[in-house]
Amino acid sequence: MMVAPATVETVTSIVAILATLAILSVVYRENPVYRLFEHIFVGVATGYGVVVIWSNYLGPGFWKPLTEGVWYVIIPALFSLLFYTIFSPRYAWLSRFLISVLFGLGAGQVFRGFTTEVFPQISGSFLPLLPREAIGETPAVTWWTVLDNTAFLVTLLSVMTYFFFSFRHEHKSVARTARLGRWLLMIAFGATFGSTVMARFSLLIDRLQFLFDGFGKLFGG
Amino acid sequence: MNAPLLRALSGFRQIDSRWIALITVVLLAVPMFVSVPLKMVAFPATRAMKKAIDDLPPDAIIVLSTDWDSGTRGECMPQTAAVIDYLFKTNRRFGIIGFIPQGPELAQDLCDELARKHGKTYGKDWINWGYRPNYVATIIAMMNDIPGTLKNDIRGDSLVNEPLTQELKTLKRAGLLIEITGTRLYGVFLQFAAGVPLAFGCTGVSGPDMYPYLQSGQAKGLLVGLGGAAQFEDITDYHDAQGNRGGQGTRGMGSQSLGHLLVMVLIVMGNLGVWAQRRLDDQPPGSLPPSTPADGAPAGDEEVTS
Amino acid sequence: MGGSYPYPPGLGQEWLVQHLFRPLPGPLALLAVFGCVALFALWVWGMMRLSSGGRRRVTAICTFLAGLFYALAFFLPPGNVATGSAEIGGQRAKFTADITWDEIPDPNPPAPPAEGEEPPEEPSWREPRPIERNLTGRLELTELANEPTAQDGRDFLTISGKQNADGTWALESLGPDGPTPLVATSDGGYAVTTAAGTGRLQMRVQPAANIVKGYEAPLANALNILGGFAIFLGLINLSLVHGRTLFGAKPGWINSLAFFFGLLGMIIFGLAALKYKDLDPTAPQPFVAAAYAVMFDGLLKPLQSTTFALLGFFIVSAAYRAFRVRTTEAALMTIVAFIVMLGQVPLGQMLTAWIPLDSPWAVLRIETVTNWLLVTPNTAASRGILFGAAAGSFALSLRVWLSLERGAYFGKEF
Numbered sequence: 001m002m003v004a005p006a007t008v009e010t011v012t013s014i015v016a017i018l019a020t021l022a023i024l025s026v027v028y029r030e031n032p033v034y035r036l037f038e039h040i041f042v043g044v045a046t047g048y049g050v051v052v053i054w055s056n057y058l059g060p061g062f063w064k065p066l067t068e069g070v071w072y073v074i075i076p077a078l079f080s081l082l083f084y085t086i087f088s089p090r091y092a093w094l095s096r097f098l099i100s101v102l103f104g105l106g107a108g109q110v111f112r113g114f115t116t117e118v119f120p121q122i123s124g125s126f127l128p129l130l131p132r133e134a135i136g137e138t139p140a141v142t143w144w145t146v147l148d149n150t151a152f153l154v155t156l157l158s159v160m161t162y163f164f165f166s167f168r169h170e171h172k173s174v175a176r177t178a179r180l181g182r183w184l185l186m187i188a189f190g191a192t193f194g195s196t197v198m199a200r201f202s203l204l205i206d207r208l209q210f211l212f213d214g215f216g217k218l219f220g221g
Numbered sequence: 222m223n224a225p226l227l228r229a230l231s232g233f234r235q236i237d238s239r240w241i242a243l244i245t246v247v248l249l250a251v252p253m254f255v256s257v258p259l260k261m262v263a264f265p266a267t268r269a270m271k272k273a274i275d276d277l278p279p280d281a282i283i284v285l286s287t288d289w290d291s292g293t294r295g296e297c298m299p300q301t302a303a304v305i306d307y308l309f310k311t312n313r314r315f316g317i318i319g320f321i322p323q324g325p326e327l328a329q330d331l332c333d334e335l336a337r338k339h340g341k342t343y344g345k346d347w348i349n350w351g352y353r354p355n356y357v358a359t360i361i362a363m364m365n366d367i368p369g370t371l372k373n374d375i376r377g378d379s380l381v382n383e384p385l386t387q388e389l390k391t392l393k394r395a396g397l398l399i400e401i402t403g404t405r406l407y408g409v410f411l412q413f414a415a416g417v418p419l420a421f422g423c424t425g426v427s428g429p430d431m432y433p434y435l436q437s438g439q440a441k442g443l444l445v446g447l448g449g450a451a452q453f454e455d456i457t458d459y460h461d462a463q464g465n466r467g468g469q470g471t472r473g474m475g476s477q478s479l480g481h482l483l484v485m486v487l488i489v490m491g492n493l494g495v496w497a498q499r500r501l502d503d504q505p506p507g508s509l510p511p512s513t514p515a516d517g518a519p520a521g522d523e524e525v526t527s
Numbered sequence: 528m529g530g531s532y533p534y535p536p537g538l539g540q541e542w543l544v545q546h547l548f549r550p551l552p553g554p555l556a557l558l559a560v561f562g563c564v565a566l567f568a569l570w571v572w573g574m575m576r577l578s579s580g581g582r583r584r585v586t587a588i589c590t591f592l593a594g595l596f597y598a599l600a601f602f603l604p605p606g607n608v609a610t611g612s613a614e615i616g617g618q619r620a621k622f623t624a625d626i627t628w629d630e631i632p633d634p635n636p637p638a639p640p641a642e643g644e645e646p647p648e649e650p651s652w653r654e655p656r657p658i659e660r661n662l663t664g665r666l667e668l669t670e671l672a673n674e675p676t677a678q679d680g681r682d683f684l685t686i687s688g689k690q691n692a693d694g695t696w697a698l699e700s701l702g703p704d705g706p707t708p709l710v711a712t713s714d715g716g717y718a719v720t721t722a723a724g725t726g727r728l729q730m731r732v733q734p735a736a737n738i739v740k741g742y743e744a745p746l747a748n749a750l751n752i753l754g755g756f757a758i759f760l761g762l763i764n765l766s767l768v769h770g771r772t773l774f775g776a777k778p779g780w781i782n783s784l785a786f787f788f789g790l791l792g793m794i795i796f797g798l799a800a801l802k803y804k805d806l807d808p809t810a811p812q813p814f815v816a817a818a819y820a821v822m823f824d825g826l827l828k829p830l831q832s833t834t835f836a837l838l839g840f841f842i843v844s845a846a847y848r849a850f851r852v853r854t855t856e857a858a859l860m861t862i863v864a865f866i867v868m869l870g871q872v873p874l875g876q877m878l879t880a881w882i883p884l885d886s887p888w889a890v891l892r893i894e895t896v897t898n899w900l901l902v903t904p905n906t907a908a909s910r911g912i913l914f915g916a917a918a919g920s921f922a923l924s925l926r927v928w929l930s931l932e933r934g935a936y937f938g939k940e941f
Contacts, residue, residue: 069551
């Protein structure tokens, strides 16, 4: 059976608008229609996970080679059975064995991760604190840059002091630095809050645009 | 301050949340129907993203990791569209990968549409490797062997003789790796794809956390949220299929502006309300005329002081 | 086109690929699969016979070995660089080179399909070709030249070569007159001729001691298959919960029915639609492809994005009900939040757009202030947090690796 593309588009638009309105209805109050669509969402999301894993990886990366005689792809598949032992109390420890080994792999990766992520952060914190003229390819350091760099280092050091829990912040200088660190942290949190507001609205704007566009297409011709 | 004014102000803190939701929807909707020309200044982080692409040699192949799904498409889709459009426009070749299930499929939809606009072909100008579940091991292995690690593209076709993949055998040789993420997957790229020039597009939520990497040079460019997308559209002179300037990012900026204004007004109103209520409570009993029941604190008004 | 592997193959990898891990014809492959299943069952049987302490020890050892793999892959020298210097006319020139393992190209490559002929479907396995170790480097002559002339303002000489079977290197320089072989000298160096005169090149090649690097790609493949099959865990769990509600006709059974409708619809249509790869979006579509489009574009996409969009309402509500400015810290946070909110949108940027960009007061433009807040104090503070978090996760990873962690999960009886 073949379906005309216009029909597919219309049906998709109607279903999508209904689904959007059903979820938005929870803003007014919790209701059965919202619950129903919430469950459909869980269903389609799980189903999509299966489809995408199969089509992107397990189909071409496991099943197809297996049928072509690449027998050894069965080995990781067999070990994945260990995940399912959690359903049996007797065998459940084998799932913990597998997860522990996967954690081990992750722990081995942390050496590389720590070195490549954190070391450039440390070297990036060595900033010039004295003005100088440009030398060759090294750009000049102006008084503005010096001021900026000082602010940067004061913030970094005081925030790190605030997060240093290895000893009590008893000495006055330490306590004050930590207090300054807390204030400066608030700047970062303020920036995060402002930025988060932007993020949340973007998602809502996208939905409203979708609704208006959808209505326009369906009723405006 | 006189009591009626205080009482009126204290009323600010008990507006029903459904009214607030309605105001939000109306405010966000207005700019979608009334178009006001708004000028946008691009941040240095956004300009750095464009420069990172512009500075590449002409034969460089870019890897685009689209790690977002419908949940964050409001921010990440405009970013991805703007970046892909610019890559097509400047005749850059790229490969798409994703570590979030929907990412590569949504990117493929965008690419199909933009490729028609720019007259590009799949397999020659771009390739989509699809989704892989295990991101750390996959990235580590891709660093020295892309075809051996990925094996097939999103359509299930083998990469054994795929020209773009055979040309970009290792991730290390990629001219630039642009990751557009709705999650915190950027950390994985910073850790395990170090050595490849990286640039990021991220949501507003994780934007401020990304700046340290920009300062240290680990990130060559950064797009933050819908604003980042709008700025990138602006500096790359994005035109949609109908020839209108600006894409989804630019279109959303009017609503975004009013939304931010609304939040600021509501914070001020909420605080004024609490302040007025406290002033009222501080006044000795009997010095005020009897109040109406509506003046009582609404249920569920939990305050969080930071 | 030759392959390019910057690292050596893993320990014994070539032997394994040649003798063990290669495709088998139908019946033999089936036999091998059954063999694997039998071995796996035997292994499980053996594991189950271990005592509680034995299980713990085996788990600790395997966890350690797993971590050791990536630790070794990172710490062992990969042998992909060479460095050295040349002395030419009494002056030193710096030499750096990349070393790669490249597949020796097939002398008789398969003919490309004729025009109009369908290309044959690519197999998922290809016989690996023998590899050789190649070197590409450059000798920086800038210090020798009085005036830099070549590109980038630097003058350099390209040197390439390959490793001989005995471990020595056959090098040649690529000058304007074509490749010229470098003659190995008795002291282990090479005689090199440049425009500035002749000299001697000494180089040190990083040892290719990384015996595990070549296994990274096969391991990633195995982990992707492992991770792929793990998804059915969530599927089984959800199906059990909703199956009980549905078949027990408990309250809310209609929601469970909706769950199965979404789940089965997506799986059936999604998998059935896979065979339609290159559909023309303007032509009539097969029913399953159309149904999948409705499930994906009509249900999954809007449901997920709207669920997240609800956060928009929540943040407005939260800002109004919970954001209270009572302390200096809260005030500071509010001010910064307001500036950042304004600086990111055109309406806010318009507030200070009257300050000319070239005036000294341009630093007070709201987008400039926003950018400074993000780039200086925010960056520094975020970095402070990052250092703490990174040190914490490093320490935790070490504890997990060495099985020192005793949490709710790790402390459970084995």
